[in-house]
Amino acid sequence: MEKFQPLPSQPAPSSSTGLVGWLRKNLFSGPINSIVSIIAIYFVVSALIPAIQWTFIDADWFGSDRNACTSGGACWVFITSRLDQFIYGFYPEQLYWRVDTTFLLLAALFAWLMIPNLPQKVWVAAFTIFIFPIIAFFLLHGGAFGLEEVPTHQWGGLILTLVIAIVGIAAAMPIGILLALGRRSEMPIIKSFCVVFIEVWRGVPLITVLFMASVMLPLFVPAEYHFDKLLRALIGIALFQSAYIAEVVRGGLQAIPKGQYEAADALGLTYWKAMILIILPQALKLMIPGIVNTFIALFKDTSLVLIIGLFDILAIVQAALTDPKWLGFATEGYVFVALVFWVFCFGMSRYSQHLENKLHTGHKR
The missing domain is CATH 1.10.3720.10 (MetI-like)
Structure with missing residues (x-):
């Protein structure tokens, strides 16, 4: 008597996986959901296209004054020129390096504490809590170690x-x-x-x-x-x-x-x-x-x-x-x-x- 041989596993239907499966499950799972999704997509697209046009496509990005804003879109020159x-x-502009040093050091300490498997996290945490605030104060405020106040x-x-x-x-x-x-x-x-x-x-x-x-x-x-x-x-x-x-x-x-x-x-x-x-x-x-x-x-x-x-x-x-x-x-x-x-x-x-x-x-x- 021949033994029963199970059929090999079949892949999931293409309509239930990938982007099509996600759309069917979340947006078009029934008549009411489909109608609501279509209406919502219409309003989102209607608002999004003009916003993208104003923010990116027709925007002006670089210049020194408002005369550089001629396209009719967003004038990001106002931001970049005063960043x-x-x-x-x-x-003081000549002391920006002190601010940059302070926050780069803080970012490095946070990255050390957040990235897994890095060693000496206890010591880094102790340095961040007890030593870094003192360093940051003297860097930002000055008035000691030859730093201008x-x-x-x-x-x-x-x-x-x-x-x-x-x-x-x-x-x-x-x-x-x-x-x-x-x-x-x-x-x-x-x-x-x-x-x-x-x-x-x-x-x-x-x-x-x-x-x-x-x-x-x-x-x-x-x-x-x-x-x-x-x-x-x-x-x-x-x-x-x-x-x-x-x-x-x-x-x-x-x-x-x-x-x-x-x-x-x-x-x-x-x-x-x-x-x-x-x-x-x-x-x-x-x-x-x-x-x-x-x-x-x-x-x-x-x-x-x-x-x-x-x-x-x-x-x-x-x-x-x-x-x-x-x-x-x-x-x-x-x-x-x-x-x-x-x-x-x-x-x-x-x-x-x-x-x-x-x-x-x-x-x-």
Whole structure:
């Protein structure tokens, strides 16, 4: 008797794989979906073609003044001719190398920490946290080691936006974690202080915090101490964002099963050892989306420092738009600012998703 021979595996139908399969599955899976997809594609194409025509095809890119804009499309000459001002603000041109060195070093450190399999990550992280801020301060501000001093009122543009965002994130994170732990503490005084702190700072808008930090903070320190305007803004932003970080961290701590706390107690670990070695590593994985969402909000809120006379990239572009030589190019200016903010915010979002996938240990459902 002949043995049954199974037929060889057949390839999937071409209509269910590749681009055709994706279209059938996602856009044209039924009559209603097909009609909605066709209408949506029509409106998208109708809006996209003129936008591409204005942005790229008919655009003018290079020149020295508005006379170079003759095609009727976007006048990117306004951006390219003032790009240095938008990036460096009022920083002295001959000292741009100090800004470039600072941010290239920061980018190299971040790349070292993010690229897998590179050695000595612990030492690089320690250098980034403890040594790099000192190097960055002396490079940007000067006043020591033979470097010319550049007062913070000359900082501006993209570098000011990045300084405020990076310092705000770096300072708000540890403060927020301590506040979250304090709010869950069993000691009434510490818990009450943390609750009041968090609720007060979350109950006022950031623009009010910046104004109060600029006007009121100097009244509470001795007259011989001078608080720089940028330093006051950084203190206000860090305290404001730490309250939001605290609530995100508290949510992550509450998501950890009680058994983890009991296991730490069974091992005889002290409170801080249990938090550092067992609880926080698990909680921080769950908090990544909320924390990054707060960081993105902080990055966008840096534009509010204009209220106290600091010119971030948005304020610099707005000031340039008032130049009589460049009147009428507000669209190009705001599109450029929106693109800069989107690049950084999208980058943070994508990296947070990378971290979630990397640290995924089965808690997702």
